[in-house]
Amino acid sequence: MKTAVIAIGGNAILRPGDRLTQENQMKHVAETARGLVDLIQRGFDIVITHGNGPQVGDILLRAEIARGEVTPNALDVCVAESQGQIGYMLQKALSSEFLDRGMNKIAVALVTQVKVSEDDPAFANPSKPIGKYYTEEEARRMEHERGWVMSLDKRRGGWRRLVPSPEPTAIVESTPVRRLVFGGEDQAEVVIACGGGGVPVVLKGGRYVGVEAVVDKDLAAALLANSIRERLFVIATDVDHVFVDYGKPSQRALEKTTLSEMKRLYDEGQFPSGTMGPKALAAIRFLENGGEEVVITATEKLVDALEAGAGTHIYRDDISR
Amino acid sequence: MKTAVIAIGGNAILRPGDRLTQENQMKHVAETARGLVDLIQRGFDIVITHGNGPQVGDILLRAEIARGEVTPNALDVCVAESQGQIGYMLQKALSSEFLDRGMNKIAVALVTQVKVSEDDPAFANPSKPIGKYYTEEEARRMEHERGWVMSLDKRRGGWRRLVPSPEPTAIVESTPVRRLVFGGEDQAEVVIACGGGGVPVVLKGGRYVGVEAVVDKDLAAALLANSIRERLFVIATDVDHVFVDYGKPSQRALEKTTLSEMKRLYDEGQFPSGTMGPKALAAIRFLENGGEEVVITATEKLVDALEAGAGTHIYRDDISR
Numbered sequence: 001m002k003t004a005v006i007a008i009g010g011n012a013i014l015r016p017g018d019r020l021t022q023e024n025q026m027k028h029v030a031e032t033a034r035g036l037v038d039l040i041q042r043g044f045d046i047v048i049t050h051g052n053g054p055q056v057g058d059i060l061l062r063a064e065i066a067r068g069e070v071t072p073n074a075l076d077v078c079v080a081e082s083q084g085q086i087g088y089m090l091q092k093a094l095s096s097e098f099l100d101r102g103m104n105k106i107a108v109a110l111v112t113q114v115k116v117s118e119d120d121p122a123f124a125n126p127s128k129p130i131g132k133y134y135t136e137e138e139a140r141r142m143e144h145e146r147g148w149v150m151s152l153d154k155r156r157g158g159w160r161r162l163v164p165s166p167e168p169t170a171i172v173e174s175t176p177v178r179r180l181v182f183g184g185e186d187q188a189e190v191v192i193a194c195g196g197g198g199v200p201v202v203l204k205g206g207r208y209v210g211v212e213a214v215v216d217k218d219l220a221a222a223l224l225a226n227s228i229r230e231r232l233f234v235i236a237t238d239v240d241h242v243f244v245d246y247g248k249p250s251q252r253a254l255e256k257t258t259l260s261e262m263k264r265l266y267d268e269g270q271f272p273s274g275t276m277g278p279k280a281l282a283a284i285r286f287l288e289n290g291g292e293e294v295v296i297t298a299t300e301k302l303v304d305a306l307e308a309g310a311g312t313h314i315y316r317d318d319i320s321r
Numbered sequence: 322m323k324t325a326v327i328a329i330g331g332n333a334i335l336r337p338g339d340r341l342t343q344e345n346q347m348k349h350v351a352e353t354a355r356g357l358v359d360l361i362q363r364g365f366d367i368v369i370t371h372g373n374g375p376q377v378g379d380i381l382l383r384a385e386i387a388r389g390e391v392t393p394n395a396l397d398v399c400v401a402e403s404q405g406q407i408g409y410m411l412q413k414a415l416s417s418e419f420l421d422r423g424m425n426k427i428a429v430a431l432v433t434q435v436k437v438s439e440d441d442p443a444f445a446n447p448s449k450p451i452g453k454y455y456t457e458e459e460a461r462r463m464e465h466e467r468g469w470v471m472s473l474d475k476r477r478g479g480w481r482r483l484v485p486s487p488e489p490t491a492i493v494e495s496t497p498v499r500r501l502v503f504g505g506e507d508q509a510e511v512v513i514a515c516g517g518g519g520v521p522v523v524l525k526g527g528r529y530v531g532v533e534a535v536v537d538k539d540l541a542a543a544l545l546a547n548s549i550r551e552r553l554f555v556i557a558t559d560v561d562h563v564f565v566d567y568g569k570p571s572q573r574a575l576e577k578t579t580l581s582e583m584k585r586l587y588d589e590g591q592f593p594s595g596t597m598g599p600k601a602l603a604a605i606r607f608l609e610n611g612g613e614e615v616v617i618t619a620t621e622k623l624v625d626a627l628e629a630g631a632g633t634h635i636y637r638d639d640i641s642r
Contacts, residue, residue, distance in 0.1 A: 021392050022398060058391050058392075059402075061390065061391050062383040062384055062386075062387040062391050065391070066386040066387055070382050070383050071341060071342050071379075073343055073406070074343055080406050080408070080409030080410075081380075081402040081403075081405045081406045082402075083405045083409075083432075084404045084408070085401050087401070087405070088398065088404075088432050088520055088531075089401075091432060091494075092522065092529045092531065095529060096528035096529045099527055099528065099529070100527050108431050108497045109432040110429050110431060111405055111408040111409050111429065113409070113412070113413060113416075172416060173412075173429045176429045179500065179501060179510070183500065183504055189496065189500070192432075199409055203420075206417075206421050207417035207421060208417045208420070210409075
């Protein structure tokens with residue numbers, strides 16, 4: 001049986017420019033589910049991870065607007081809420097697709113915590129903007145009243161809260177994920193896990209404690225893939241390939257490459273931090289920690305990439321291809 | 322190995338009268354987790370189900386207040402959000418308790434859909450009040466603008482939306498629940514499922530479609546217990562026993578009884594619809610559908626009840642005790 005961890009991008013749930021409504025999300029999720037089930041039908045058992053940017057943004061915004069009347073939850077709880085919401089949409093669409101094709105399979109979303117270290121330098125240097133946009137005056141008040149770190153988004157002309165984005169160090173629920181995907185006496189389930197990068201927790205006095213932070217979803221997905229000892233990690237995004245010299249006349253698509261070549265390109269600064277950077281880093285981490293192959297391609301190209309070599313394939317240096 | 326499905330009551334998460342804050346919830350959830358882990362340490366593998374009344378209430382209230390600025394989600398998505406939120410709190414508290422006691426176990430919450438029938442008569446007769454309280458004028462507007470069915474809550478003096486509460490007919494994700502609890506080559510996980518009665522879905526054109534309804538959490542828990550072929554179903558609530566002639570001079574606690582006796586008492590109207598009624602009905606359903614024993618007792622009495630016979634025990638008539 002072939003297996004893979006597949007990190008689906010934000011565009012698999014909502015297309016850029018589309019309004020965040022349930023209808024728009026369900027439409028794209030249904031389309032994504034068709035593509036994923038095409039793959040599953042070809043014999044792949046998969047674990048799916050996903051982002052939660054727009055959805056947790058709305059959860060935070062509602063909480064902020066209603067703050068005078070309803071006590072808001074902390075960020076960790078909001079991330080967990082978004083896992084419930086998006087997990088439900090994905091498992092409903094996938095299980096519907098299985099039903100439609102007469103496949104005896106079930107997709108299920110697991111609420112997932114991701115361990116981070118209290119000593120992570122990210123906690124001293126919040127860098128990830130989340131939630132509502134504020135005026136400068138409001139931003140100053142938030143800094144004063146709530147101790148938030150605020151930053152001006154020059155493009156949008158508003159101020160936003162910055163939260164730490166620490167490194168994931170362990171996936172708390174990797175055992176149940178592994179059990180559902182590989183434990184199969186009969187048929188494996190499709191597991192949705194690590195939504196939004198997982199709910200970040202630290203160990204404090206020997207217990208898990210939620211923290212006000214967000215974990216990069218691609219790094220969390222890579223760690224999950226390593227944790228369940230998966231050999232193949234797939235990042236589905238909005239471009240067919242990883243590009244070198246992106247946007248320059250010398251631009252070229254990467255087709256097959258190695259971990260060491262990828263590290264060289266990463267160190268050269270080939271991958272912008274807002275887009276391909278975190279994905280390239282997640283690929284490197286996965287291969288450094290025992291993974292064999294990373295595929296980065298467009299969501300629509302998944303079957304092509306895994307069956308016919310489309311997209312960018314990155315191999316651990318000792319893996320012959 | 323002894324196993325059980327345990328339906329924990331609202332008071333296991335938030336005590337009546339306490340404000341719905343994260344601190345209050347985490348305090349009670351930690352206490353509940355200690356009691357549950359006491360039981361697990363005595364050799365029980367368990368599936369936990371829970372309610373979501375106050376939590377989904379707050380989610381709906383925030384959505385309503387922010388409606389002008391943020392598109393609200395439908396009720397099914399809000400229930401899924403509450404599963405993420407409460408599931409996270411429970412699994413964090415349980416996994417922390419395992420860590421603290423050096424137990425190699427993990428608790429994990431599964432987003433759970435519950436199938437209901439489109440033809441359920443409940444859809445023609447919405448009966449379950451949810452969400453915000455409105456004035457009469459607002460209530461009339463909601464009826465007109467949104468087609469909601471509104472009802473006056475005389476005690477609180479406000480109008481609320483009524484939604485259908487159809488019968489659960491299947492637990493969509495029963496296979497992964499069963500696999501995690503019973504599939505254990507090594508140690509079983511503790512599974513949290515069917516939160517808030519599950520996200521209600523109907524089959525439409527061969528696909529799962531979410532509906533604006535809520536499923537009774539005790540009935541959903543009983544059906545989950547039957548679906549995974551569990552023999553023992555436990556309802557943890559705020560009283561030690563089920564009582565007959567409750568509040569009358571002839572009041573007596575039920576200690577051991579049978580399905581047929583329970584049905585007789587239920588038909589007599591011994592169990593009020595707001596409190597013990599749904600639990601008694603869930604117990605009856607579970608035993609009629611293959612279950613062997615139901616225990617109803619206080620959350621604090623779980624170990625006593627399962628090890629020393631405290632609480633109310635109801636047996637299928639053909640089970641010797």
